[in-house]
Amino acid sequence: MFTVGKPSLFKDVPEEVEKLEGQGKTVVLVGNSKEVMGIIALEDSPRRGARKAVERLKERGLKVVMLTGDNERAARSMAARLGVDEFRASLLPEDKVREVGKFLRKEEHVVMVGDGVNDAPALARAHVGIAMGKGTDVAIETADIALMHDDLGKVEYLLDLSRHTMSVVRQNITAALTIKSSFAALAFLGMMPLWLAVAVGDMGLSLAVILNALRIAKG
Secondary structure, eight states: OOEEEOGGGOSSOOHHHHHHHHTTOEEEEEEOSSOEEEEEEEOOOOOTTHHHHHHHHHHTTOOOEEEOSSOHHHHHHHHHHHTOSEEEOSOOHHHHHHHHHHHHHTTOOOEEEEOSGGGHHHHHHSSEEEEOTTSOHHHHHHSSEEOSSSOTTHHHHHHHHHHHHHHHHHHHHHHHHHHHHHHHHHHHTTSSOHHHHHIIIIIIHHHHHHHHHTHHHHO
8 A cells, every 4th residue: 555645744854855945845645564665856946927926016015925735845935035024834625724714813804825725714704815727627716806817917917906995985985975965955945946956966977987987998
């Protein structure tokens, strides 16, 4: 009977394992109850533009944390290549949920970006879950937002879009309350016919709000 898995599943681990992990690689061993018969070294490559995306997010004052199931050495190597603020390694799906929960308890706004089955629970736990375009079906269905492209740079675009949207919403609410109350007061004081107050304060305002909201599409 063969065993395939992480080094901790084996009693006698070859010295090569430590060397490979020191190079930032994830090691999978193949063997039986007596000995290790093979070593498989896996190495992740950062997504194109990932480091630049991390830099842009940090420039905005955001904290970037990497959650991964890879071993400590591999995670440390990848974290250094990406320039993230912190990382957590050797995480199972429930561990990722727990880590997201820690940030939530600190009353921080948490955005989780992921693409795998193991990321799905954490995507659901975060304030906003973002699934990558080429992610698994489970991740895409669980996330609040699914990117059409496999580009981490789009996360910054989403932040800009959300802030622009909230700005337009506030403008519309403020305009609606101000204009409606003004025209209602003018009609009550007899300074404006009621039908004109309704036409301008209702239909005219509705049109203005719609036109203002269309600016979001241009953003």
